[in-house]
Amino acid sequence: MLWETIFLAMHAIRRNMLRSSLTVLGIVIGVAAVIPLVTMGNGATAQITSEISSLGSNMLFVRPGQGGHNPGGAHAPSPMFKAADADAIRREISGLTAVAPTASTVSQAIYGNENWSTSVIGSTDAYLTVREWKIKSGRQFTPGEERAGKAVCILGATVKKELFGAQDPLGISIRLKKLSCQVIGTLRSKGQSTFGSDQDDFVLVPLRLLQRRLSGNNDVSGIFISARDGVSTKKIKGDIARLMRQRRHIGHGQDDDFRVRDMKEIMGAVTSTTRVLTALLGAVAAVSLLVGGIGIMNIMLVSVTERTREIGIRLAIGALEKEVMLQFLVEAVVLSCFGGLIGIALGLTAAAVGVHFLKMPFIFDLRIVLLAFLFSGGVGVVFGFFPARKAARLNPIEALRHE
Amino acid sequence: MTTTPVSGKQPIIAMRNVSKVYGCGRAAVHALRGINLQIEEGEFVTVMGPSGSGKSTCMNIIGCLDTPTTGSFLFKGLDVGGMSRNQRAMLRRYALGFIFQGFNLLSRTSALENVELPLIYRGTPVHQRRERAMEALRLVGLEDWSHHTPGELSGGQQQRVAIARAIITNPKVLLADEPTGNLDSRRSKEIMELLTSFNRERGITVVMVTHEANMAVYASRRINFLDGLVDTDNSTGGTN
Ligand SMILES: Nc1ncnc2c1ncn2[C@@H]1O[C@H](COP(=O)(O)OP(=O)(O)OP(=O)(O)O)[C@@H](O)[C@H]1O
Numbered sequence: 306m307l308w309e310t311i312f313l314a315m316h317a318i319r320r321n322m323l324r325s326s327l328t329v330l331g332i333v334i335g336v337a338a339v340i341p342l343v344t345m346g347n348g349a350t351a352q353i354t355s356e357i358s359s360l361g362s363n364m365l366f367v368r369p370g371q372g373g374h375n376p377g378g379a380h381a382p383s384p385m386f387k388a389a390d391a392d393a394i395r396r397e398i399s400g401l402t403a404v405a406p407t408a409s410t411v412s413q414a415i416y417g418n419e420n421w422s423t424s425v426i427g428s429t430d431a432y433l434t435v436r437e438w439k440i441k442s443g444r445q446f447t448p449g450e451e452r453a454g455k456a457v458c459i460l461g462a463t464v465k466k467e468l469f470g471a472q473d474p475l476g477i478s479i480r481l482k483k484l485s486c487q488v489i490g491t492l493r494s495k496g497q498s499t500f501g502s503d504q505d506d507f508v509l510v511p512l513r514l515l516q517r518r519l520s521g522n523n524d525v526s527g528i529f530i531s532a533r534d535g536v537s538t539k540k541i542k543g544d545i546a547r548l549m550r551q552r553r554h555i556g557h558g559q560d561d562d563f564r565v566r567d568m569k570e571i572m573g574a575v576t577s578t579t580r581v582l583t584a585l586l587g588a589v590a591a592v593s594l595l596v597g598g599i600g601i602m603n604i605m606l607v608s609v610t611e612r613t614r615e616i617g618i619r620l621a622i623g624a625l626e627k628e629v630m631l632q633f634l635v636e637a638v639v640l641s642c643f644g645g646l647i648g649i650a651l652g653l654t655a656a657a658v659g660v661h662f663l664k665m666p667f668i669f670d671l672r673i674v675l676l677a678f679l680f681s682g683g684v685g686v687v688f689g690f691f692p693a694r695k696a697a698r699l700n701p702i703e704a705l706r707h708e
Numbered sequence: 709m710t711t712t713p714v715s716g717k718q719p720i721i722a723m724r725n726v727s728k729v730y731g732c733g734r735a736a737v738h739a740l741r742g743i744n745l746q747i748e749e750g751e752f753v754t755v756m757g758p759s760g761s762g763k764s765t766c767m768n769i770i771g772c773l774d775t776p777t778t779g780s781f782l783f784k785g786l787d788v789g790g791m792s793r794n795q796r797a798m799l800r801r802y803a804l805g806f807i808f809q810g811f812n813l814l815s816r817t818s819a820l821e822n823v824e825l826p827l828i829y830r831g832t833p834v835h836q837r838r839e840r841a842m843e844a845l846r847l848v849g850l851e852d853w854s855h856h857t858p859g860e861l862s863g864g865q866q867q868r869v870a871i872a873r874a875i876i877t878n879p880k881v882l883l884a885d886e887p888t889g890n891l892d893s894r895r896s897k898e899i900m901e902l903l904t905s906f907n908r909e910r911g912i913t914v915v916m917v918t919h920e921a922n923m924a925v926y927a928s929r930r931i932n933f934l935d936g937l938v939d940t941d942n943s944t945g946g947t948n
């Protein structure tokens with residue numbers, strides 16, 4: 306009997322090809338739209354999260370500037386840090402693995418005929434530790450070079466490529482502004498950041514060198530700090546703030562004129578942003594599901610007249626109410642499954658393609674696939690089945706007379 | 709001229725004071741106003757009467773498609789009014805064949821599939837179903853049209869498909885609401901002969917509505933409807 310019913314349903318589906326394909330289309334659209342949107346939302350979230358944690362999840366960053374407590378108020382620019390501030394942090398705060406004072410400037414990097422505008426970061430080897438940069442070739446600075454501010458530099462992958470192409474740059478001198486500077490190492494590439502900036506586009510020089518020969522002052526614009534594993538970054542953050550307030554002579558009740566950022570905190574903020582993004586994409590997806598659902602609903606309701614007559618005929622010939630209902634239910638389920646499977650296949654393909662072009666990780670979320678499938682299928686079944694049930698409960702004559 | 713069944717046996721169809729009212733209040737239409745009617749097994753009855761006199765309404769009640777508003781309708785002594793929907797469906801499935809005034813074929817469905825539809829609900833296996841449907845189509849002269857859908861058939865051809873569908877199950881009672889309404893006289897004659905042969909050879913009770921007096925010659929009995937009541941009922945057969 307069930308086989309017979311499925312057979313009957315398949316028959317009915319084939320007979321009403323146009324209606325069937327429109328129903329399937331509605332389901333396909335709903336399912337196929339939701340999957341890529343949500344997958345890409347999840348991919349973006351995962352990518353951003355992993356990128357931020359690749360910056361070093363134990364990282365803290367101190368920079369001058371208002372803590373943001375009195376917005377709108379005009380402030381004199383906060384004084385910059387000095388290298389001594391970094392030394393004080395290193396000396397007085399426990400639980401740290403590396404402290405890297407940095408300053409930066411923008412400059413042309415010139416080698417032969419090649420000319421590339423890039424940022425020059427002045428810091429110490431600790432910078433490589435904190436930001437988790439790996440040396441690809443050559444070496445890092447020696448303590449002597451750092452102390453003396455020798456004219457040596459380490460190239461980010463982009464700068465190396467732009468200036469030297471495939472050539473080995475080690476030992477060769479490049480020019481930064483008026484300074485000639487010997488390449489002692491290159492860095493392994495990190496690629497683009499989520500926000501589209503090229504992380505490899507910089508030249509690292511000793512802080513002293515930058516201060517003396519490129520920027521001409523002793524300022525340190527930021528201090529990168531890396532906490533030892535297992536040490537609370539929150540506590541360190543508090544310690545640093547206290548130390549800095551003391552060193553910068555900030556009185557009781559006065560606001561900080563610097564900020565200490567904790568990577569965990571930033572990660573939290575960004576994660577909540579991407580969560581909003583995902584929710585937004587989800588909302589768009591929900592709308593497309595709804596549109597698909599309304600499409601299905603329309604088709605089903607429009608075909609009610611014809612179906613009611615069909616039901617009348619079947620009843621008149623001796624079909625039982627439950628046989629008719631089962632047939633229509635199976636029909637709706639078969640259509641919905643069919644549409645759902647096509648939709649899932651299309652949706653996953655679209656998601657894979659989109660994720661590939663956006664260079665995101667592909668995160669398969671079974672729940673979303675199921676949700677989209679169940680929703681569209683549900684709409685198909687509800688709107689295919691309930692009018693049929695209503696008709697099957699009619700007197701055969703009434704069903705036959707239905708206009 | 710037709711053999712009437714053994715007397716004393718229960719009539720296969722018995723209507724007692726059946727009335728049917730459509731709608732209610734001032735808009736109520738009294739389609740039947742108290743019909744008393746008995747039809748014995750094996751009879752061939754024609755029902756005539758002006759349009760709107762309640763012929764189709766009465767046929768629907770006999771065909772267990774509808775129930776009387778008041779009065780009782782007995783099929784082989786069983787009160788159909790007191791039956792459940794499913795019981796009535798079973799009567800339609802196993803005992804009744806109905807040829808509708810408006811054909812009522814499934815659209816976009818081949819003649820063959822339309823004809824075999826009643827057998828599906830009887831659980832007849834596929835190959836047997838196909839054979840019998842082809843056989844029924846052959847009887848009505850449509851064996852070459854089995855794969856055409858109603859939309860591709862003429863009115864007369866559709867009517868013949870409807871007839872084939874009604875007779876395929878070999879029902880106890882065949883109810884035909886103007887089965888020759890769309891046919892030319894030659895086809896009409898063929899169909900009437902077909903119905904007569906069913907009646908004679910298989911003992912199927914036939915109740916047929918017609919507008920054409922010359923169709924009534926095939927019947928053993930002729931009932932005239934007027935305004936929802938049986939006007940005349942004579943078993944003389946032949947022409948009046
Ligand atoms: N479902 C219905 N709702 C309301 N009125 C109805 C309904 N069915 C039939 N009637 C009315 O009942 C009366 C009898 O209708 P019926 O169809 O039985 O006539 P008929 O004798 O078969 O006519 P015809 O020869 O034209 O087929 C008519 O006045 C018709 O308008």
Ligand SMILES: [Mg+2]
Nearest residue numbers: 763764809885
């Ligand atoms: Mg009629």
